[in-house]
Amino acid sequence: MNFLKGLWLAAALCASAPAWAQTIGVSMAYFDQNFLTIIRQAIDKEAKARGITVQFEDARGDVGRQTDQVQSFISAGVDAIIVDPVNSASTPVMTKMVQAAGVPLVYVNRTPGDARLPQGVVFVGSDERESGTLQMEELARLANYQGNVAVMIGNLTDAGALQRTKDVEQVVAKYPKMKVVQKQSANYSRSEGMDLMMNWLTNGETIDIVAANNDEMAIGAIMALQQAGKADKNVLIGGIDATPDGLKALASGKMQVTVFQDAVGQGKASVDVAQRMINGEKLEPYYWIPFELVTPANQEKYAAKP
Numbered sequence: 001m002n003f004l005k006g007l008w009l010a011a012a013l014c015a016s017a018p019a020w021a022q023t024i025g026v027s028m029a030y031f032d033q034n035f036l037t038i039i040r041q042a043i044d045k046e047a048k049a050r051g052i053t054v055q056f057e058d059a060r061g062d063v064g065r066q067t068d069q070v071q072s073f074i075s076a077g078v079d080a081i082i083v084d085p086v087n088s089a090s091t092p093v094m095t096k097m098v099q100a101a102g103v104p105l106v107y108v109n110r111t112p113g114d115a116r117l118p119q120g121v122v123f124v125g126s127d128e129r130e131s132g133t134l135q136m137e138e139l140a141r142l143a144n145y146q147g148n149v150a151v152m153i154g155n156l157t158d159a160g161a162l163q164r165t166k167d168v169e170q171v172v173a174k175y176p177k178m179k180v181v182q183k184q185s186a187n188y189s190r191s192e193g194m195d196l197m198m199n200w201l202t203n204g205e206t207i208d209i210v211a212a213n214n215d216e217m218a219i220g221a222i223m224a225l226q227q228a229g230k231a232d233k234n235v236l237i238g239g240i241d242a243t244p245d246g247l248k249a250l251a252s253g254k255m256q257v258t259v260f261q262d263a264v265g266q267g268k269a270s271v272d273v274a275q276r277m278i279n280g281e282k283l284e285p286y287y288w289i290p291f292e293l294v295t296p297a298n299q300e301k302y303a304a305k306p
Contacts, residue, residue: 023053025073026082027066031058035241042267063090070094080104080274087157088113104277108270111159117285124270128160130291131259132167135238138257139209146177147208153185154213161213168211186217193220201228215239215246222254242294247303260292
């Protein structure tokens with residue numbers, strides 16, 4: 001009798017289990033960048049909640065390594081691939097490679113450089129035409145629409161960074177008493193942002209506003225001002241992403257504005273989109289998650305977000 005019960009239980013478990021376990025390969029541009037860490041953790045949490053196995057790989061900022069990782073995922077027979085690209089220019093090669101293998105592909109966070117995404121490839125992220133515009137319009141308002149602006153660019157090969165920078169320049173161009181006096185890359189890095197700001201200060205450049213493509217560089221600019229003994233010079237600082245550290249800087253009054261980019265939402269949506277494509281759904285090529293302006297007046301709402 002116990003043997004028969006065992007057979008019945010085994011049959012019931014087999015009937016209730018999925019016909020096959022879904023596996024997703026995920027290549028992240030970096031494991032050690034704060035914002036990308038939040039995305040990676042969200043992907044991991046969402047996948048576990050759905051019973052999906054995820055294999056993470058760290059490209060460490062190397063395009064060749066990331067391309068090899070994608071090829072390894074294909075060879076391993078994963079059901080879908082999620083890529084946070086090292087840079088936008090590298091995506092067309094990966095797109096062709098994955099599409100030829102017939103594997104669903106999701107790009108997350110960093111805008112792919114493909115002229116057009118083919119069927120079976122989806123980008124999950126935020127429309128960068130909003131980010132720098134929201135940031136700079138608020139900084140301009142705080143500055144009474146006048147002053148010298150310095151722009152910290154994330155990465156010169158990242159379409160998102162270039163768009164954020166273009167947004168800032170377009171807003172500044174609207175106001176006759178404002179102008180961009182400096183514009184250089186600091187690679188989304190706090191330390192590089194600090195070094196860049198120190199260089200500008202050392203060169204004697206008059207800067208009233210720093211519009212950084214992300215919070216990390218903005219924090220670096222704040223640290224440079226503090227180190228140079230110029231924290232009281234009323235330089236307005238703006239970041240993008242609303243990371244936990246960025247929100248702390250905002251709450252302390254050291255940073256005046258940031259723009260919320262929903263890292264958790266991007267991570268969760270990338271898993272959802274990947275699974276829907278695995279299950280045969282045909283989706284639109286772009287899945288947008290809106291940016292939101294964050295100021296001292298509403299920052300507590302974002303500090304409470306996961």
